[in-house]
Amino acid sequence: MSFIAPNQTIGIIGGGIDSYTLTLAARQMGLHPAVLTATANDPALAAADFALFGDLSNPLPFSDLADMSQVIVYADENINTDLLKGISDHDRLPQGIDILSITQDRYMEKVFFEDQNLNTAPYAMVVNLDDVRREIESIGYPAVLKPTQKGLGPKKQRILYNENDLEAAADYFDGATAILESWVPKARELSVLAVKTADGAVTVYPTIENMYSPAHQLQASIMPARIDAATNHEIRRIARLLGDKVHYVGVFGVTYFLTSAGVLYVARLFPGPRGSANVLEYTTGYSPYELHLRAVCDWSIPEPKLDRAGVTVTISPNTLAKAIELIRTQPNTHFSFYPQRGDLAPDAPVGFASFTAWELENVIARVEALGIWHIQDKEKPTTDD
Numbered sequence: 048m049s050f051i052a053p054n055q056t057i058g059i060i061g062g063g064i065d066s067y068t069l070t071l072a073a074r075q076m077g078l079h080p081a082v083l084t085a086t087a088n089d090p091a092l093a094a095a096d097f098a099l100f101g102d103l104s105n106p107l108p109f110s111d112l113a114d115m116s117q118v119i120v121y122a123d124e125n126i127n128t129d130l131l132k133g134i135s136d137h138d139r140l141p142q143g144i145d146i147l148s149i150t151q152d153r154y155m156e157k158v159f160f161e162d163q164n165l166n167t168a169p170y171a172m173v174v175n176l177d178d179v180r181r182e183i184e185s186i187g188y189p190a191v192l193k194p195t196q197k198g199l200g201p202k203k204q205r206i207l208y209n210e211n212d213l214e215a216a217a218d219y220f221d222g223a224t225a226i227l228e229s230w231v232p233k234a235r236e237l238s239v240l241a242v243k244t245a246d247g248a249v250t251v252y253p254t255i256e257n258m259y260s261p262a263h264q265l266q267a268s269i270m271p272a273r274i275d276a277a278t279n280h281e282i283r284r285i286a287r288l289l290g291d292k293v294h295y296v297g298v299f300g301v302t303y304f305l306t307s308a309g310v311l312y313v314a315r316l317f318p319g320p321r322g323s324a325n326v327l328e329y330t331t332g333y334s335p336y337e338l339h340l341r342a343v344c345d346w347s348i349p350e351p352k353l354d355r356a357g358v359t360v361t362i363s364p365n366t367l368a369k370a371i372e373l374i375r376t377q378p379n380t381h382f383s384f385y386p387q388r389g390d391l392a393p394d395a396p397v398g399f400a401s402f403t404a405w406e407l408e409n410v411i412a413r414v415e416a417l418g419i420w421h422i423q424d425k426e427k428p429t430t431d432d
Contacts, residue, residue: 063089244296383398
């Protein structure tokens with residue numbers, strides 16, 4: 048892998064908010080981002096030096112991107128791996144494609160975790176309602192039906208609370224496999240971000256506590272996570288273990304469920320930075336997007352150091368007007384807003400606000416006092432990614 052200096056071009060495959068933020072970070076590091084998306088109105092293109100769009104199932108746009116780029120990253124983990132192989136053969140794709148064979152397939156991800164002797168929610172592969180009826184005997188209610196392949200097609204996850212929900216799930220099956228997974232009664236959803244460099248070194252950053260809406264839209268990220276030292280140690284150990292096992296360079300994340308009884312479950316592995324780690328920038332001084340670019344460009348990686356406690360909350364269309372009012376009254380709050388294009392769901396992210404203090408209790412009290420966002424536990428089951 049080659050050192051990528053400022054003023055060289057980095058290719059970014061995929062659109063959306065994460066790609067937009069990654070593109071901005073590349074510009075701040077003096078790189079020239081060339082961004083390839085599926086549509087011409089993707090928000091990521093607004094920040095690109097070179098904007099490319101086209102059919103992402105066609106190899107031609109990938110070839111065009113490779114011709115102008117010294118290094119390439121993917122911001123969309125659901126990208127077609129066959130189209131990435133030509134790029135990876137030329138050592139221009141430091142992330143590689145091995146990790147995608149795990150993260151794109153829920154069954155393979157479960158098997159990978161089990162191979163490392165990690166605790167994950169009980170599950171079974173199912174192809175029809177008869178399979179569900181049989182497997183629910185051991186998995187129990189509530190359970191979650193999920194497509195095996197992530198990010199493909201319109202099919203969403205569905206929670207089965209009882210036998211009536213099970214029988215109503217007949218329309219879920221169309222010949223493709225699905226995963227039936229036990230719902231974990233989680234008290235905390237946690238994540239950790241790690242950076243793996245070309246020499247194999249894995250640096251793990253502080254653990255984050257994430258809160259989600261019932262539709263699993265991120266609502267808030269809290270750092271440090273409200274967990275005990277033993278749980279935190281195990282979370283970090285697992286991240287290092289998984290980092291050692293995957294052929295990969297860059298930022299990756301691991302998410303976990305923690306029950307009220309203190310049982311930790313590994314939920315998923317994901318490549319690249321995500322908005323759920325934005326709180327890192329205001330508590331450690333380094334954004335997850337910059338860390339990712341530093342790794343793939345062979346720059347040095349800073350040691351993780353928690354400078355202060357922080358809470359980052361998602362700004363949605365529902366809270367946008369109130370958040371804009373805060374700009375004039377909250378001088379010690381960090382605001383960031385995304386380009387808005389097209390119709391958005393009421394809880395879709397349009398930006399975020401970050402609050403910091405020396406003590407976490409003070410940050411949480413400050414956020415709660417605003418009456419807009421609430422840092423509290425959920426009682427109703429929600430699904431994971």
